[in-house]
Amino acid sequence: MLLESLRTDLVRYARKLAMSGLVRGTQGNLSARDTASGCLCVTPSATEYETLTPEDIVVLDAGGAIIEGRWKPTVETPTHLRVYRERPDVGAVIHAHAPYVTAFGVAYQPIPLVLEEAALCLGGPVPIAPYAMSGTEAFAQLVVSALGQGAAVVWGNHGLLVAGPSLKQAYAMAHACEDNAQAYLLAKQLGEPRVLPDDEVARLHRYWLEAYGQRPLPSPPT
Numbered sequence: 001m002l003l004e005s006l007r008t009d010l011v012r013y014a015r016k017l018a019m020s021g022l023v024r025g026t027q028g029n030l031s032a033r034d035t036a037s038g039c040l041c042v043t044p045s046a047t048e049y050e051t052l053t054p055e056d057i058v059v060l061d062a063g064g065a066i067i068e069g070r071w072k073p074t075v076e077t078p079t080h081l082r083v084y085r086e087r088p089d090v091g092a093v094i095h096a097h098a099p100y101v102t103a104f105g106v107a108y109q110p111i112p113l114v115l116e117e118a119a120l121c122l123g124g125p126v127p128i129a130p131y132a133m134s135g136t137e138a139f140a141q142l143v144v145s146a147l148g149q150g151a152a153v154v155w156g157n158h159g160l161l162v163a164g165p166s167l168k169q170a171y172a173m174a175h176a177c178e179d180n181a182q183a184y185l186l187a188k189q190l191g192e193p194r195v196l197p198d199d200e201v202a203r204l205h206r207y208w209l210e211a212y213g214q215r216p217l218p219s220p221p222t
C-alpha cells in the first residue's frame with residue numbers, strides 16, 4: 001500500500017476529529033501531503049469515521065489524479081488541491097463543521113482572537129469566505145482567496161477549513177479555533193470580550209512557528 005504511514009495518520013486524526021465533535025456523521029474531510037513525492041492522501045467521499053481504514057484513504061497526485069484507492073475522494077477535493085497548490089508551506093488540510101466557528105460564518109463576522117492558544121497557532125483573526133456551493137473550482141478559488149497566507153478560513157453558511165504544516169498541528173489549530181469562537185461568544189454574554197492586541201498575536205505566533213512543540217533536549221554536559 002502506498003504511503004501507508006501517512007494514510008494511517010490520516011485515519012487516526014479523522015477519528016479524533018469525529019470523537020471531539022468537530023464533525024458529525026459523515027461531515028468534513030481531511031488530507032495530508034507527502035513531502036517527498038508531493039502526493040496527497042485524502043479521506044473518501046461520505047466517510048464513515050468509525051470504520052475508516054488506511055485502505056479507504058485515496059492517494060492523489062498533485063494534479064488530483066487518483067494513484068491508489070478504492071473509493072471516490074471527498075467532494076471537497078478541488079479546494080484541498082487548490083490550497084496545496086497555492087501554499088507550499090501547508091502539509092495538512094482539515095475541513096470541519098465546528099459549531100461555534102460556523103456561527104461566525106452564518107453572521108459573516110471574522111473571528112477575533114481572544115485566547116492565547118488560538119493566537120499562537122492561528123496568528124490572526126479568521127476571515128469569512130463568501131457563500132457558494134462547495135465542491136467546485138469556483139468555490140475553491142473563493143476559499144483560497146479568503147485564506148491568503150493565513151492558517152484558517154470560515155466558509156460562509158458552512159464550516160471551517162484549517163491549513164497547517166502537519167496533521168498534528170492542523171488538528172490543534174481546528175480545536176483552538178473552535179475554543180476561541182466559543183470563548184468569545186460566551187464572554188459576549190458577560191460583557192465586551194477583550195481581544196488580544198495585534199502585536200501580541202504576532203509575537204505569540206512567531207514563537208509558535210519558531211520554538212513551540214517537542215524537540216530533543218540538548219545533551220547534558222559531560
Ligand SMILES: [Zn+2]
Pocket residue numbers: 027028095096097158159
Ligand atoms: Zn462541509
